């Protein structure tokens with residue numbers, strides 16, 4: 017049985033694909049067998065992996081073949097992977113609700129901006145209904161492209177303080193240009209020399225793994 021982490025946010029460009037892919041690379045580096053179901057219409061992760069595989073690199077994160085996937089439920093019964101990431105498009109669809117039903121965690125990257133905060137609050141009811149249907153599912157919010165001493169970041173933490181199953185993660189990812197460009201030089205952020213970016217992603221991966229295995 018694989019842990020299924022669905023990375024979602026109805027807001028576009030918040031880092032869903034970036035975070036899903038680098039976390040997948042992190043767990044693979046730690047020895048896990050990791051699959052990705054790329055449901056993002058932009059196919060960002062598929063492009064990343066294919067570009068490197070075409071150059072003969074054996075990328076240790078494997079794309080799950082959507083065309084031969086009998087159902088989302090079959091992901092949950094999968095024996096091949098320890099962890100599966102599902103990258104999703106920036107829209108709330110009924111398809112997404114079906115994916116939530118088989119997820120162990122919905123990971124929501126969010127940028128520290130008021131409009132992103134408002135957008136998240138508008139989708140919170142959908143998430144709460146999903147958590148009512150799937151009582152094993154956790155929701156974790158990760159502040160991405162964080163900036164130092166932002167009041168918006170503090171208000172995220174305040175807003176979810178009393179929620180048991182919606183957690184704003186302690187790990188944050190700073191706004192770092194490396195995330196936008198490393199893919200040209202390597203398939204993985206963890207092959208770069210950017211110690212700070214790697215440490216942040218690793219801390220995020222460790223915190224998520226801790227929550228999943230509690």
Ligand SMILES: Nc1ncnc2c1ncn2[C@@H]1O[C@H](COP(=O)(O)OP(=O)(O)OP(=O)(O)O)[C@@H](O)[C@H]1O
Pocket residue numbers: 027028029030031032033034035056058060104105106160161162189190191192193194195196197
């Ligand atoms: N922590 C970060 N620091 C700097 N740039 C980042 C960071 N995270 C993501 N980015 C950049 O922000 C842009 C959007 O990221 P990404 O494509 O991962 O977002 P997305 O939520 O998947 O977008 P979409 O909703 O369109 O699928 C990309 O150029 C990515 O490289």
Ligand SMILES: [Mg+2]
Pocket residue numbers: 032033034056058060104
């Ligand atoms: Mg994306």
